[in-house]
Amino acid sequence: MSTQLQTSTPSTTEPSGNGGGAGRPPDDVSLGAWLRALPGRINRAIYRQAPEVFDNVKLLPYNLYKSIYRTTAFPKTERERSEAFFNSFLLHIQPAKIEKHALRFTYTFGLGLLSFYLFLILTVTGILLMFFYVPSTEDAYNRMLDLRSAVSFGMVMRGMHFWSANAMIGVVFFHMCRVFYTGAYKPPREFNWVIGVLLFVLTLVLGFTGYLLPWDQLAFWAITVGANIAGKADFISTQLASLGLPDYHFGVISKNILLGGDTVGQEALLRFYVLHVALLPSILGVLIVGHFWRIRKDGGISSPKESPE
Amino acid sequence: MKRVREEEIFPRNPNKTYGLMELVKGSSPRVDRGPDDMVSSWPHLLIREAILFAACFTVILALAVFDQPPLDKPADPTKPPNPAKAPWYFLGLQELVSYDAFWGGLGIPGILIIALMAIPYFDRHHSGIGRWFAKSRTTACFLFTVLFVIPTIALIIIGTYFRGPNWGFYSPWNMPLEPQTVLPFIN
Numbered sequence: 001m002s003t004q005l006q007t008s009t010p011s012t013t014e015p016s017g018n019g020g021g022a023g024r025p026p027d028d029v030s031l032g033a034w035l036r037a038l039p040g041r042i043n044r045a046i047y048r049q050a051p052e053v054f055d056n057v058k059l060l061p062y063n064l065y066k067s068i069y070r071t072t073a074f075p076k077t078e079r080e081r082s083e084a085f086f087n088s089f090l091l092h093i094q095p096a097k098i099e100k101h102a103l104r105f106t107y108t109f110g111l112g113l114l115s116f117y118l119f120l121i122l123t124v125t126g127i128l129l130m131f132f133y134v135p136s137t138e139d140a141y142n143r144m145l146d147l148r149s150a151v152s153f154g155m156v157m158r159g160m161h162f163w164s165a166n167a168m169i170g171v172v173f174f175h176m177c178r179v180f181y182t183g184a185y186k187p188p189r190e191f192n193w194v195i196g197v198l199l200f201v202l203t204l205v206l207g208f209t210g211y212l213l214p215w216d217q218l219a220f221w222a223i224t225v226g227a228n229i230a231g232k233a234d235f236i237s238t239q240l241a242s243l244g245l246p247d248y249h250f251g252v253i254s255k256n257i258l259l260g261g262d263t264v265g266q267e268a269l270l271r272f273y274v275l276h277v278a279l280l281p282s283i284l285g286v287l288i289v290g291h292f293w294r295i296r297k298d299g300g301i302s303s304p305k306e307s308p309e
Numbered sequence: 310m311k312r313v314r315e316e317e318i319f320p321r322n323p324n325k326t327y328g329l330m331e332l333v334k335g336s337s338p339r340v341d342r343g344p345d346d347m348v349s350s351w352p353h354l355l356i357r358e359a360i361l362f363a364a365c366f367t368v369i370l371a372l373a374v375f376d377q378p379p380l381d382k383p384a385d386p387t388k389p390p391n392p393a394k395a396p397w398y399f400l401g402l403q404e405l406v407s408y409d410a411f412w413g414g415l416g417i418p419g420i421l422i423i424a425l426m427a428i429p430y431f432d433r434h435h436s437g438i439g440r441w442f443a444k445s446r447t448t449a450c451f452l453f454t455v456l457f458v459i460p461t462i463a464l465i466i467i468g469t470y471f472r473g474p475n476w477g478f479y480s481p482w483n484m485p486l487e488p489q490t491v492l493p494f495i496n
Contacts, residue, residue: 081349092357096352097347101439110361117365143382148380159373167369169398173461180428180453183438185444190429197426204398211396220384221393225403229395235411263386304439 006212093292095300102301107182111175114287115203118168125161126277133213135273137266140215166209172203184302192294195287202284210275212269223264223272391474400468402459407476421457 045066056063065073071087072080082096101107132151133143147154176196179185185193234251241247260267295301322328395403405413437443444449473479 008416075351078349081351084351091350094350094354096350098350100346100348103348103353104356105357107439107441110357112366113358113361115344120368121369137384144380155377156370156373159377160369162378163372166397177458179451181441181450183396183436183443183449184431185432185433186438187429187433190433193429197422205401207398208396214380215384216381217384217388217390218379219380219391222384222395222399224389225395226394226399229399229402229406229414232406232414235415263387265386273375284429302439306376307435307438 062101063209095296095298098299099303099305101303101305108178108301109174111171111178115168115175117169118164119158119284119288121164123166123281125157125164126281127159130277135213135269137215140213140269144214144216165210169203169207172200175289176200181308182302186302186307188296189298189302190299194292195291195294199291200283200286202280202287206276206280206284209272209280211266212272213276215269220264225267227255227259227264227268230258359494392472392476394472397465399467400462400472404464404468404472425457 026197043165069088071083075081075084085091085094085096129147132147132154134140144158147158151157178191179196185196208223208226212219231251231254233254234249238250256262258268258271260271394400402414402418405417407413409416432447432449437446470481471478473484479485
């Protein structure tokens with residue numbers, strides 16, 4: 001069988017669809033003949049396709065860039081500048097054209113964007129800190145000491161997280177003041193103001209839940225004081241009880257939900273940890289996206305053109 | 310505005326979903342300046358945002374390097390400090406709690422948050438938008454400042470700097486350095 005087929009040349013028996021020299025030899029061709037013809041075929045393939053491949057190598061950086069981002073990196077015309085914004089996933093939430101008034105630093109002091117930037121820094125440093133933290137009353141404090149001595153840049157991470165958190169509370173507060181004093185909450189922006197108030201409250205709660213995590217004296221007693229404030233809800237149930245209803249002890253219930261017990265302990269630390277690293281940041285993130293979306297839907301940031309003085 | 314008979318000058322193309330509606334007098338399209346004082350977000354907005362981020366990051370990094378966050382002794386439920394203080398942003402609340410437990414800690418803050426959210430549904434007049442302290446909004450600005458901004462800041466300052474052992478009132482330069490831990494006072 002094999003001697004009979006050895007006489008036929010590989011090029012004629014080769015199926016037309018099997019060009020290019022790749023793959024195993026066809027069944028009706030001996031391996032020796034196929035191998036002997038292989039260099040020639042590879043040679044032909046290279047001659048045929050090399051110029052194109054060579055061009056593709058040269059154009060690789062450009063093609064790679066174009067496949068990810070379809071707009072020029074240095075837009076010059078108005079059209080390209082607009083495309084730079086609405087073709088970009090990260091930028092398209094912002095308008096391609098913006099009123100000059102909105103760019104004045106003394107109008108917004110950049111406070112809204114600043115609080116978002118602080119949130120980003122908090123997210124990144126917070127995730128890094130999660131690699132070194134254990135929410136356990138036995139380990140937590142030692143982990144804080146490790147950040148000082150054993151972890152590379154541990155104190156820079158913790159410091160940036162600490163300062164961003166404190167700054168964010170102040171910045172969000174002053175952002176709220178800016179929005180009020182410039183009348184930027186008026187229709188159609190009412191609901192975005194409501195979202196903003198919720199974001200302010202959530203920022204405070206996030207700060208509060210994070211405050212316990214170092215598990216030092218400062219943290220422990222601050223959370224004890226804070227949780228005792230939640231316990232004051234007993235006032236409502238006592239008032240209701242005086243009207244003849246059963247006493248539900250709202251304060252005891254809310255304090256127990258918050259701490260997982262009567263006092264600040266392991267359960268409270270675990271609860272605050274989960275709230276701080278997972279639940280509250282997720283809610284905050286969703287509300288931030290909603291906040292930004294509403295800015296666009298309500299016609300960008302407020303402008304004096306919207307109302308006569 | 311004078312209408313132009315567009316049908317004759319610009320015949321309607323059935324393949325297009327848009328068409329010329331009207332010709333109006335005016336200098337638009339202008340060069341280098343869009344209508345309504347609009348500019349391209351690229352680069353005018355983007356460069357400002359980039360600078361703001363660089364500044365924000367630099368300040369936070371500098372603070373982290375040169376002023377490290379506090380770390381007290383390990384938590385000890387048997388040794389309460391006097392006074393035990395909440396985080397600084399809740400010291401206004403703690404100050405209110407020292408006057409009345411329920412109304413200070415939950416009643417007033419709860420009403421305040423609901424009141425804040427209700428503002429735009431009651432102050433709906435379209436005046437003074439987009440200006441700082443517009444003249445037509447003097448009353449609103451005054452009320453917001455007196456009822457919210459000043460009390461918030463003042464109570465936090467009092468709670469932070471003027472409250473010592475047993476939540477007693479001390480001036481910052483007269484604050485007892487070694488707080489007595491005999492009579493813990495926790496709200």
